[in-house]
Amino acid sequence: MTADKPKGLIDIAGRPLLAHVFDRALEAGADALIVVIGYEGDRSSTMFDDAYASAPVSYVHQRERSGLAHAVLQTEPHVDGTFFVVNGDYVFGTSLQPVVAAVDHENINGVIAL
Numbered sequence: 001m002t003a004d005k006p007k008g009l010i011d012i013a014g015r016p017l018l019a020h021v022f023d024r025a026l027e028a029g030a031d032a033l034i035v036v037i038g039y040e041g042d043r044s045s046t047m048f049d050d051a052y053a054s055a056p057v058s059y060v061h062q063r064e065r066s067g068l069a070h071a072v073l074q075t076e077p078h079v080d081g082t083f084f085v086v087n088g089d090y091v092f093g094t095s096l097q098p099v100v101a102a103v104d105h106e107n108i109n110g111v112i113a114l
Contacts, residue, residue, distance in 0.1 A: 021092070028097045037059050084103070
């Protein structure tokens, strides 16, 4: 399924997987989206341009495949304050709001949802 396109562009229920991920992020309160692109990344940026459902979308190129932590590090110049990381090739059957709400507690510095 990914021989000719990035995983985030695979059609799921008539829409690219990444559109479903964007929807869940926006439902959880995201006000901007940053997409780390690599393999065939230009295809993602042309599909979504610079906005999705009125939220700005920025693209950061990960030039070398060095894992998820490296991908997140590439976003540092574009992030100020609280943020959450959502893999663009995951399907979420439920809201991400509880994950975001958990970060609002004073003594929590990070949350990982599995």
